Amino acid sequence: MNVPQKPDRAGNAPLPPNPPEPALGRTHRWGLGAFFFAQAIFVLVSVTLAAALGSPDGMAMVLMLVLPTVLAGAVAVVITLVRGNGPRLDFGLEWHWSDVTTGLAIGGIGLVTTTIASMLWIRWMGPGDGQSTVSSLLDGVQLPPALAVVIFLHIWLVAPLCEELLYRGLLWGAMERLRWSQLNVFVLSTAVFAIGHLEPNRTALLLVIAIPIGVARMVTGRLTASVVAHQVNNFLPALGLLLISLGLLPT
Template identity: 35%
Template sequence: MAEDRGGKRILGAHWAFAAFFFGVAGYYLVTLLTSAAFNRHVGDDDPVEAYAGPLLLLAFLPNLVLGLGPAIASLRYGSGLERDFGLRVRGRDLRIGLACGLLALVVGFVLNAAEIAVFGGDEVSDSPLTDLPDVSGGSTLWLVTTALVLVIAVPLTEELLLRGVLWNALLHYKIPPWVVLVLTSLMFALLHGETTRTIALFGQGLVLGLARQYSGRTSASVLAHAANNLPPAVLLFTGH
């Protein structure tokens, strides 16, 4: 993958670095606006089931915004999505992505189990996905939509932000590759906002980052992320 070394700047920063901050800012802004809009129209006595579909979509809307900054900035200031990120999947990307996705699942399971053993099950929060079947209103359509978002949209947007523009920006500023791997993994963990699962998320982030590092392409980390999200997406239909 040919990385942008032209150094085009937005507000004085390399375009990829600026795109990362705009993406994160957009994420929190949309989170605030959607939360305010939902709380304004849904009273304490209103049944959640009546808003099941919109509630699920609102839950993921901020996440989808994460990929807009990187995509727009790449098209406007960079060399395009393929040259900047290598989004066209190749055979090597597929092999590395699937292998790292499987490893990320194992790492997440082991680290979560270790945290539960140390702190107890009451102190370690469940994944936010656990409650999604309960707020789906029993609609298979909404669960299918949610599963597709989890396996396709979420990996793409998060990877464009973290293993895409942030990764490229840090390399542009000559940050050592192993530091880039650690920093992007830390951001991956913090972005999820699940304090008690930070260690497990950080470990999974390291594995997803290895897919990017070994392949040199963001498509491999997108595939790894998708593979990591596939089992939880399937479990949505079991109600567990």
């Protein structure tokens, strides 16, 4: 109960008590449906391009690799702007040196474990079954240098950002809105990341790849660290595909 205040000596009415300060932080209004919508955009665009382009080469191949991922990532950003507070607040997608260094450190550890796991996986499954969708698409294809560099930059830098916006952005935030524990959010987002690549033969390997990326998101609470960790993890595969598509390495 507010205690009534007496007028001051000049006879002026007392000022009303200060209103309470607004609560820090704002909640978003999107949930799991937002993630499924963005994922559906990725699948729909991928299937449409595959049906329209058939066996692509050159620019058509670049379009098939880049457009679905970039559109899905853009949809994730738009959802946060329309139904939330933007990617900076909703995802923690902002520049912090601590997040960058954490992402580099965890990503470096993940790169080692991923490389070992990939070598064991290929030895177990065989080169053909161990290939990713991108590797299969570029198998035996020699690209002009400019297009090869575009694919390299996409796999190394752009695709990790877009995938993080989906899995450890939209999906992670939707589960947090349901008040799931951070451990449950980490486990489920890691599983969905592995399954969502639609590569059944590599799902177990993708689980190994996703663990350090999810750890970076969990320990910092922000998306920047997981983006950096994902980009570190993708560097060697992207470099290998660059050299293969330029004809500098055998398939």
